Amino acid sequence: MRGLKLTLSALALLASSVSAQxxxxxxxxxxxxxxxxxxxxxxxxxxxxxxxxxxxxxxxxxxxxxxxxxxxxxxxxxxxxxxxxxxxxxxxxxxxxxxxxxxxxxxxxxxxxxxxxxxxxxxxxxxxxxxxxxxxxxxxxxxxxxxxxxxxxxxxxxxxxxxxxxxxxxxxxxxxxxxxxxxxxxxxxxxxxxxxxxxxxxxxxxxxxxxxxxxxxxxxxxxxxxxxxxxxxxxxxxxxxxxxxxxxxxxxxxxxxxxxxxxxxxxxxxQFAQTDLGKAGTKIAEAEVAIGAEPTVGLVLGEDLSLLLPVNPMTPLKSEVVYSGPIKAKHAVKGEQIAELIITPEGLPETRVPLFADRTIAPHGFVARVLAAAKHVAARINPESVPESEAS
Structure with missing residues (x-):
């Protein structure tokens, strides 16, 4: 299980500090x-x-x-x-x-x-x-x-x-x-x-x-x-x-x-207010993808997120994204739940919010994997034999 401890720019209110008196x-x-x-x-x-x-x-x-x-x-x-x-x-x-x-x-x-x-x-x-x-x-x-x-x-x-x-x-x-x-x-x-x-x-x-x-x-x-x-x-x-x-x-x-x-x-x-934190489709983080055509997949909210939160800023709100990873490409399918956002306001119970893949990540084909491996080996043996854009 991997965890990303976040100050979430996508959810500005989660990046603020909150605590109840x-x-x-x-x-x-x-x-x-x-x-x-x-x-x-x-x-x-x-x-x-x-x-x-x-x-x-x-x-x-x-x-x-x-x-x-x-x-x-x-x-x-x-x-x-x-x-x-x-x-x-x-x-x-x-x-x-x-x-x-x-x-x-x-x-x-x-x-x-x-x-x-x-x-x-x-x-x-x-x-x-x-x-x-x-x-x-x-x-x-x-x-x-x-x-x-x-x-x-x-x-x-x-x-x-x-x-x-x-x-x-x-x-x-x-x-x-x-x-x-x-x-x-x-x-x-x-x-x-x-x-x-x-x-x-x-x-x-x-x-x-x-x-x-x-x-x-x-x-x-x-x-x-x-x-x-x-x-x-x-x-x-x-x-x-x-x-x-x-x-x-x-x-x-x-x-x-x-x-x-x-x-x-x-x-x-x-001391508490219902607070809108993000709309459905808001990207919260990126998760690492194993053997995929792309190295990461976006994690998004499946529905609007609104929580009851303390209103007096005192301490940072704890939030973390957890998932089992790196995620295999075959599981990185748009709309599939692949992670959880855990929000823990001080003095209140934690809230767990499902996060979903924002797009489908195709797996690397056999040829693509062989070529990638060959380029990697060639770059190590003779960096000059690989185009600058690939060797850098």
Whole structure:
């Protein structure tokens, strides 16, 4: 494997210097991701299973949205009225103040979970979809595994403190991204600032997300708090064409959660930018060709290259072209991938970009190889016998 360490003149921006200003959140665990590219901007204890508090309600919501989308019989729609059980009414903490025996529409229950963080509403949904909350929790764990959430296990539908109820920050970020991507028709609910279900409980109508309405593009998703977990937030914000998702946990107060969440959003948008680095067909380097009619072949981008990069110049961006070489002429065919460009921004994961031959290199024929060898030998024996243009 050959490597060419480059300061790439063809990609002027890659020749510049970039680095993100270091950021260390006050949260005990955190995960920040650029939604469009999947680039992880920050991971702090991100894969440790922790008590997620009400943030785990996002999994309940995902399963409810999934059931709505799969319903073909009209048995689980936004207008379907579901019965409230005694088990649902018995939950404390954040609730919709539902009473056993009443029936509530699925739409109201969803808003009750998203805006009011209703523990009781989660149980009503769980019992409707799985019969019991315990059965629903087992389904949540199984579905999470199928979605790639490998550090999540659920003991209930709402995040009420219970042994074995755990999620990692990365898993919470993953389910947030899937809610946004898979169910855009329901996602606007997360930006609603208030929902008044019971006029007798008018004080309990405001969304606890501290970022909504601040003008920084925040439009979701879910707060959480227990004594064990501290204060946390799964958030998302969109500015221009960029969206970021972030998860914070372990903060000491609601005020600290609000301050840190806003700080994270500003940092993610101001310290990183989507940067166009080259158009399809841009030549990045030349690779050596063995026994070919030409000694090298150009290496070009197969498609436009745009990366999320830090914006503050501090250290040179590392980039390298690697290929197995010298490349045999029979493999130097226009449009064939023969190399990789590896770009490693400081503090961010590396990106590997395929590079392709810009033209086909014909192999040397037998006669051509013999003549070339003969000229080489003749030049060594008697340089004057070879024309000056060939002997020089």
């Amino acid at each position: 270091a950021f260390d959140t006050r949260a005990s665990s955190a995960y920040v991701m650029d939604f469009n590219t999947g680039t992880v901007l920050l991971a702090k204890e991100a894969d440790v299973p922790l008590p997620p508090a009400s943030m785990s309600k996002l999994m309940t919501l995902y399963m409810a949205f999934e059931a709505l989308s799969l319903d073909t019989q009209g048995t689980f729609t936004l207008d379907t009225k579901l019965p409230v059980s005694q088990a649902a009414q018995a939950y404390g903490g954040s609730t919709m103040f539902l009473e056993a025996g009443e029936r509530v529409t699925v739409e109201d229950l969803l808003r009750g979970i998203i805006v009011l963080s209703g523990n009781d509403a989660c149980v009503v949904i769980a019992e409707a979809l799985a019969g019991t909350e315990a059965a629903f929790a087992r389904q949540m764990t199984m579905r999470a595994q199928q979605l790639g959430m490998t550090n999540s296990t659920f003991a209930n539908s709402n995040g009420w403190p219970k042994a074995g109820h755990r999620m990692s920050m990365r898993d919470l970020g993953l389910i947030a991204a899937k809610l946004i991507r898979d169910y855009p028709q329901f996602y606007p609910m997360f930006a609603e600032k208030e929902f008044l279900y019971d006029p007798k409980q008018s004080a309990n109508r405001m969304n606890r997300n501290p970022l909504l309405g601040l003008g920084i593009g925040a439009d979701g998703l879910k707060t959480g708090h227990t004594q064990e977990a501290g204060y946390g937030l799964v958030g998302s914000a969109k500015q221009g064409d960029r969206r970021i998702i972030f998860v914070l946990s372990g903060l000491e107060s609601a005020q600290a959660r609000a301050r840190e969440s806003e700080t994270v959003v500003n940092w993610a948008f101001r």
